[in-house]
Amino acid sequence: MQHVAENFAADLERVGGKAARRITSAGEASGNVVVIGVLGQSAVIEELVRAGKLDAHDIAGEWEAFRQIVVEHPLPNVARALVIVGSDRRGAVYGTYDISEKIGVSPWYWFADVPVRRQANVYITAGSHRDAPKVKYRGFFINDEDPAFSSWANKRFGGINARMYEHVFELLLRLKGNYLWPAMWPPKAFNDDDPQNKIVADAMGVVMGTSHHEPMTRAHDEWHRNKEQGVTGGKWDYGTNAANLRAFWRGGIERMMSKGNGERYESLVTIGMRGDGDEAMAESTATRLLETIVADQRRIIEEVTGRPADHTPQVWALYKEVQDYYDHGMNVPDDVTLLFADDNWGQIRRLPTSNLDRKGGYGVYYHFDYVGAPRNYKWLNTVQIEKTWQQMDLAYARGARTLWIVNVGDIKPMEFPLSFFMDHAWNPEAMTLDALERYPRDWARATFGASQADAIADLITRYSKYAARRKPEFIDASSFRLGEGVGDTLNGGEFGALVAELHDLELDMMKVKAALPKDQRAAYLQLVEHPIAALSNLYQLYYAVAWNRRLAAAGDARANAFADQALEKFHRDQALTDNYHRVNGGKWDGMMSQTHIGYTNWQSPPTQVMPEVTRIPAQSVAKPIVFASGPVHDEASDVIAIEAPHYTRAVNGSGLEWRTIPNLGRTLGGITAFPQGRGPTTQQDAVRVEFDIEVRRAGDLTVQLYLSPTLDTTDRGSLRIGVSIDDRPMQTLIDKLLPSPTATTLQEQRDWNRAVEDNARILQAAFPDIGAGKHTLKIWRLDDNVVIEKVVASTGPIPLTYLGPSPREPRPSAALRP
Template identity: 65%
Template sequence: MSHAVSRRTLMGGAACGAALATLPAPLFGADPRTAPDPRTAFPLIAKAIPAAVLIDADADSAVRHVATNFAKDLERVSGASARLIDGASGVVQGPVVIIGVLGHSAVIDRLIAAGKIAAADLRGEWEAFRQIVVDDPMPGVARALVIVGSDRRGAVFGTYDVSERIGVSPWHWFADVPVRRQRDVLIPAGSRRDQPKVRYRGFFINDEDPCLSGWAKKAFGGVNAAMYVHVFELLLRMKGNYLWPAMWGKAFADDDPKSMVLADAMGVVMGNSHHEPMLRAQAEWHRHADQGVTGGAWDYDKNGANLRKFWRGGIERMMAKGGGRHYDSVVTVGMRGDGDEAMAEGTATGLLERVVAEQRKIIADVTGKPASETPQVWALYKEVQDYYDHGMKVPDDVTLLFSDDNWGQIRRLPDPAAPPRKGGYGIYYHFDYVGAPRNYKWLNTNQIEKTWQQMDLAYRRGAAQIWIVNVGDIKPMEYPLGFFLAQAWNPDAMTPAAVADYPRAWATATFGPEQARAIGEIVTQYSQYVARRKPELIDQDSFPLGGVTPKGLDGGEFGTMVAQWDALEARMLTVRATLRPDQRDAYYQLIEFPVAAVANLYRMYYGTAWNRRLASKNDARANYFADQVETAFRRDGELTQRYHSINGGKWDGMMGQVHMSYVIWNDPTKQTMPSIVRIGADTPEAKRRQQPVFVPTPATQAGIVALEAPAFSRARDGKGLRWTTIPHLGRTAGAMIAMPQGRPATRAEDGVCLEYDVTVAKAGPATATLYLVPTLDTFGHEGSRIGVSIDGGAVQVVRAALEPTGGDTDNAGKARWADAVRDNGVAMSVGLGSIAAGRHTIKIWRLDDNMVLQKLVLATIPVPPSYLGPVPAV
């Protein structure tokens, strides 16, 4: 199948055959210019008749599940049912797809023995697969597509890979993405092998009330196996294998025991979140008092015996599969406070070490094997990382799971000088969060460019055992979640070129090629705009207005942002008008609703800002904006109601998150319109006279030179590093990174720098302000460094030191962190002395890794107060 591989390579610029296996691919045979040779290709669908699907009579349950779903996928594409053949029954004739596991499939083992399949490079591998077209595999079959897995999940992923390539999106159920009908689908002759580079890849359903929980109750009667079957299928179709289940007030294995059985049957590895050790849900601690497992104090010193009994029950349940086998799991060890809180102040690392030692004794005792033979993870989340930093000892076979700061900046990574660990390292990342400086749960506010930068850094630094991301309710994180798992499958293939092309490729797979580029641009622009400040952090005071002038109202930076959202919404509606009716439900969920809802929210708060400004001056134009606020508030409800009614109400409740009028970090109790003020009469004639006139925002003043980071004059590479532009990363044009990431610090003498030629109109004392994409010092030192110089002068070192601990303004580092995550930017200024008007050259020096420059401002006058400078006007 080398032909398909070469076409996929065009998508991302990666050379290895399986490089972008989780990125959406063109349909097989969709382009007649690159259609496979029918004389040697496999006819998966011929004249609307699909091939049969064959599995062994004793096939693993995961293989049986995927074969059943694959047969349904063939029906979705062809319009005709596909025959599913059990190896022990039914005559095999005509084209057939054979699915099985190396060493566990009599059919496949016979093909290997006959020399029809080469599989030595699969033996003993983790989740590897080969897809190969085989001639004359058995009597009555002229040609077959054989999908062989090194293990059961390898067979699953190899099969779902074909489903995606023939146009069945992983989101066909979870986002109503339609499947395009095809009468003929040919699989090119040849062989294709692939396997993941990150061992455990998945997501965490969290903060699921009121949305996912309310939706599941209406749709399935609760968060139960009937719901989870769709979650498991989604995860596996994206080639993920690991899940932390919904947890607030819920207990995965206790609420519905069928959920645990189904997960294992389908091939999903189950775990629990960072504060739910030993496969016990936090909610279980407060249940079943009549069974002798009471709640009591979640305190190991005071209640250790009861805790050990509770934890033992979790491992016993894992082993309940029988026959010495266990349900496929990764056991979380360690301990946090009850309800995802920190443990008592002053907790010693020794106590945590003792807790883990006792937990491992339980694991060994119940399984009858050394604890090291059961996969375990210790999540170094929040204060637990501090214990690790202070020398907490962790058994070598336990995976250390580092975390971000809950806002997308990874806090710590393995020290390259540290010896290898058997359990390796992983990353717990966030697309959703409940906590300071404010919750963000409503919509996707994540840039894939930022996710890529942080996770690429993690991979280069050796964190490749577990990647798991907090996705809240799953919806509406469809786009970044697909990207996250694509990168996890093969981080090496997710090059900057692949990142840049991902939006178009995703849109092609989701909506077809006709509007793919336009849709890709819309989702990219949306992601950048919404990441500037998350919706829950926006109100009428978030951005500066211009002023009230004799000629009209100057909207200022706030007005520029609203204009950008207006323009984006207009583009979104233009594309919608070109889509087929069967595409519009998916478009509403993935594109239309988030764009329209956030644009509407900006207009509501912009109207509030002007209403209050004008009302304070007794200016009757305030009433125009009062109307705007009321209209926007009503429209917010209408947009939500439409979401809940699409596809016969399939997603009723999923967008029920309160998302406006926050006053503290936590959710308001209900949607509340901002307060407005009306001035004087409100007759139609009065309203006509109250129509405001807007005037353009003045351009930047002389004495200020603002440069986007990618607009450099020269890039000086060295020490194996090359400056690379990452378009759209950050607030405006993009950002600059010295790649590959994960390399040691450099010195100014190494000459790795960016040069910017500037012309200064006004002489004076100069200040250079660097605007960086927020990042953290992953070594835990005193912050990360970058250098600045002008006209060949001395290099001045600037150090970014943020402390991600909840935005406590009593500490300057913590306060800066809260500002940085709120505004998605870090501003650092340095004085350069007095300079003359005229031409100058500024150099930005790469010193430490993970410093991402997005903008540079040179000023010889005071800089306007806007945090990151005015956004570009539309």
């Protein structure tokens, strides 16, 4: 409580310009005051309850609930008080930071330098307001934190220590989170590196945990340090080294209980075991061995705490191959929270199908950052909140309501999606589709004020869409198609259209920047300017490399101009990084040091590598560079491409309604039937959308459905959707997309790689002998969690991809010229 009281006093000074006086007893109070306390633990609060001036019975015994109420004459010499009462200490903290945010102090005031606007007056609505979280544990995981987060922390704080973590804890609590997996890349260990870490976390009210492969509160690096008395280390193998592992884990629980007086540092204890170095424990599913491990871990918990194991909250993370144990029927104690996971790329792999009332409940471990196959993505924010919403809304509907945790890498630059994730976790029921659509504007207004909120929301939404189409680490000179050159004219093709979209976005970003007051420029650079400029520059770099290689191969001296442009963009990339590191006096120096140019496999290159370009000898004569203008796609072709939200009609039924998730995916948005989480339907249920199309040339009609990549979360192994034309029989398309840990064949692995690389899944149907003229294409809802983004049909050949706008959608501006 001391921390939040001090921070709230500082917030009042930030807003009002005058320091707020802190008092510790009712006798010191006079004038108008703010009272912060916990129900049942504050004498002032209890007296107000007894006097009938405060009714807080509806939060008594609740988890992290709070009530804010304006009370007249609560104390002698006090005319009026804003009373913030929590059902527990975190409830009081959230009730206080909720007021801070409402008076204009962003949760990102420190972590993104969002300025606080001075105000002469702020007003609190009379009456009473109650709130409480719908998801019990809500938090994030600092991971993959080298070189960026680590180098920043070393430069600013001398290490990843308690002084640094105090800022992380405050951010977490201001975002109404309560749970943290700390930075753990070797050689880091939260409890061992700085003993003050756990003390500060506990004092501020943060529940600490450890990641999916670090059981019993132990950082994995501690095992290799061999510092614990009685632990000789050795192989991380329970079959051959169980005694040492048990001693190691016992030390972790003993440390958790070292607070004194039988109390523990508040923790949600990870149980189970994976292999050494975040790998599989065994080549096959060793279910009985893992059951033995969990039983032994719970015995240690009972022996050290002196209480039954179910009195200590525990979580078992079903990450990667660990999910196989669950699917194969491993017996898990009912009080243990089962934490399902996504495929590391935003597609949830599994959700509960039964036993929704289990005591420990269920949760989801989600990713905004990842190191691993088919390629890392660590550099920029590439998250579409619309995709996160669709997946987590499904998770909540299916009963995953105990724990939501997201891997955010270095925290920065994930500020926007992390804000969304935490707001969604606080109350998934309030985050409706309408609230989702408003969210970028609401966030921009809270961060930068009303005058530019709409423009900034548009920038953030467009950036998120472009960045999510393909992670930056996947982009190179061969990522997208160039158009065919005709004579002296070069057609930018698909690549040029994407470059142009980003260039237009960058120009719009600069216009908004010019209109902002100077005190918002540092926050704007971090939250909006840098990611847009950096992504746009990366596309321009590889676009120039692509043209250089195309022209050089033809002996065309115009290749030299593109070589020059590529080199300039390569140097600009470093300049953009340096500019970020200089912002606000170098406060964030090191935070953007993640390498991202020069990938040759899944792992980051150790240094940035300039892509190879070729120069044509000087004696060659370069022709003028002329770009084609006009559409990227041929309007006269037989291809019909329709954005899914542009369906002609929707047929609802069985309690389901078709709705659009705006902006989801690579172009306009996605459609699916709501509410999510419902069981399968059949063609007889008639839940479908219809597209009226006109076929120009008779023949065999090919229909492609562009879907948001999703996975079957019911353990059936596939998702189904129906397609028909006119009154012909429905074809059932089966999507057997399997995540990397589940893929058993090379083709399955390739399918998954392609889906996550392209951020799209394409299913295809064929209808023979379709006559020219008007027809009705029908898409039938069969399974849940199938989201349609685009429909493409033709009686002729269909291009490989339609990454950008459809042929009949508005065109981007012409491609950039070197």
